[in-house]
Amino acid sequence: LDKVPKHIKEKLGHSFKNEENESENRAATSLINKLIRRSLVESFHHVEVLQSDPKSPLYSVKTFEELHLKPELLKGIYSMGFNRPSKIQETALPMMLAYPPQNLIAQSQSGTGKTAAFVLAMLSRVSPNKKYPQCICLSPTFELALQTGEVIEQMGKYCEGITVAYAVRGNRPARDCVIESQIIIGTPGTVMDWCFKRRLIDLLNICVFVLDEADVMIELQGHCDHSVRVKRAIPKTCQMLLFSATFEECVWGFAERIVPDPNIIKLKKEELTLANIKQFYNLCENKEDKYRVMCNIYGAVTIAQAIIFCQSRKIASWLYHTMCRDGHCVAILTGELIVTERARMIQRFRDGEEKVLITTNVCARGIDIEQVSVVINFDLPLNADGSIDFETYLHRIGRTGRFGKRGIAFNLVEKRCLSMMLDIEKHFSTKILRLNTEDLDELE
Ligand code: ADP
Numbered sequence: 001l002d003k004v005p006k007h008i009k010e011k012l013g014h015s016f017k018n019e020e021n022e023s024e025n026r027a028a029t030s031l032i033n034k035l036i037r038r039s040l041v042e043s044f045h046h047v048e049v050l051q052s053d054p055k056s057p058l059y060s061v062k063t064f065e066e067l068h069l070k071p072e073l074l075k076g077i078y079s080m081g082f083n084r085p086s087k088i089q090e091t092a093l094p095m096m097l098a099y100p101p102q103n104l105i106a107q108s109q110s111g112t113g114k115t116a117a118f119v120l121a122m123l124s125r126v127s128p129n130k131k132y133p134q135c136i137c138l139s140p141t142f143e144l145a146l147q148t149g150e151v152i153e154q155m156g157k158y159c160e161g162i163t164v165a166y167a168v169r170g171n172r173p174a175r176d177c178v179i180e181s182q183i184i185i186g187t188p189g190t191v192m193d194w195c196f197k198r199r200l201i202d203l204l205n206i207c208v209f210v211l212d213e214a215d216v217m218i219e220l221q222g223h224c225d226h227s228v229r230v231k232r233a234i235p236k237t238c239q240m241l242l243f244s245a246t247f248e249e250c251v252w253g254f255a256e257r258i259v260p261d262p263n264i265i266k267l268k269k270e271e272l273t274l275a276n277i278k279q280f281y282n283l284c285e286n287k288e289d290k291y292r293v294m295c296n297i298y299g300a301v302t303i304a305q306a307i308i309f310c311q312s313r314k315i316a317s318w319l320y321h322t323m324c325r326d327g328h329c330v331a332i333l334t335g336e337l338i339v340t341e342r343a344r345m346i347q348r349f350r351d352g353e354e355k356v357l358i359t360t361n362v363c364a365r366g367i368d369i370e371q372v373s374v375v376i377n378f379d380l381p382l383n384a385d386g387s388i389d390f391e392t393y394l395h396r397i398g399r400t401g402r403f404g405k406r407g408i409a410f411n412l413v414e415k416r417c418l419s420m421m422l423d424i425e426k427h428f429s430t431k432i433l434r435l436n437t438e439d440l441d442e443l444e
Helices: 022-036 071-079 087-097 114-125 142-155 188-197 223-232 249-258 287-300 313-325 339-350 390-404 415-428
Strands: 047-050 104-107 135-138 164-167 183-186 208-211 239-244 263-267 277-284 306-310 331-333 356-360 374-377 407-414 432-434
Touching: 022 142, 022 339, 047 087, 071 114, 071 142, 087 104, 087 114, 087 263, 114 135, 114 142, 114 208, 114 239, 135 188, 135 223, 142 164, 142 183, 164 188, 183 188, 188 223, 208 223, 223 249, 239 249, 277 287, 277 390, 277 415, 287 313, 287 407, 306 313, 313 331, 313 356, 331 339, 374 390, 390 407, 390 415, 407 415, 415 432
Parallel strands: 104 239, 104 263, 135 183, 135 208, 164 183, 208 239, 277 407, 277 432, 306 356, 306 374, 331 356, 374 407
Antiparallel strands: 047 263
């Protein structure tokens, strides 16, 4: 398979520097999760299925063999270390590979195997000996397109004659170039250019059209319209597939414009819970006082690994420098770092090379840092109006107590915010104990 052109790959991760920009941040989060992911995200929920034709039989598979794939494709799948289909793949794959082709909208959290599923579908549908584009996959950003391209290249490495072309900024085929690649992966604007302006792709030959990360897509200006324009020029017989990690109302509206007559598959996210987490708070005067209290806690509990959340980059940076000055070994993760640096930092933390990670709200939201035993809220998460942000609170500390493990969370609270502790207790029907940092025996 074609490799990603080097000059393009070099740009990976050099955008998304601005963490204040929500939509870019969403795309960045999605990329970071992909960069740091090593294995499937488990879900213990059942897959919900809504068939476009409720009378047609519903198949699900427990093995890849049952799908009767080309041997070279099966070899590619096993070479990636996949032993059996993920939960969403069990239902999605038979649907995607059925004859006549069926349209699909699938939603499940990131890491559950959506990309691998549609890559497999594309690779199994294309004819290697036909040297023209047959599948198009739209990704929201340059980086995400490259990531998906890599999965296609990996899974298809034994599929001789199949190549991928990248319709992304910076990749401009020569004027008289004929695209022989069967699979086109790109961003909506550039794909549209290749189709309509430069006439490099004949849309009448497209048999699979994939739109990935619909929830990120709708946040980015112009992407929806461009995607819809491409879709409209593709024959109605083409299989349309759309994927999203979340499903807000606006995503549905967009999905329906892209995918007519869809089967729908949904897999609920594992709920976060505060059940296994001991929560404490401590009343503090100001940030210096918070720092003193934190150092006390630090000295008292054996902290395997901790994440410390701050409200702003400024406080995170102050805390980082103060802790370093006092001889603590800490790392910092903020939106100032480019995406690949952020991913590398998270990786170091996950590998245990960093024990303590200071981070900000915006930067850490939505990133799967997995298991940590201790979370410290140096600042409570607040909404723009100054009220407590329950969702973020749950997300920050809910991860400490996953899979029956016990976690511990400390809230450093300025006196004027005391009522927020009560708000949290009421909202989650949970208990937050006041901690006397002069006597920390109760922690052990
Ligand atoms: P999503 O698109 O939903 O974010 P991915 O397809 O990227 O999920 O899969 C998440 C991770 O799990 C990737 O590292 C991928 O290689 C791996 N993976 C996907 N399907 C399987 C499978 N059937 N068995 C084992 N690992 C898988």
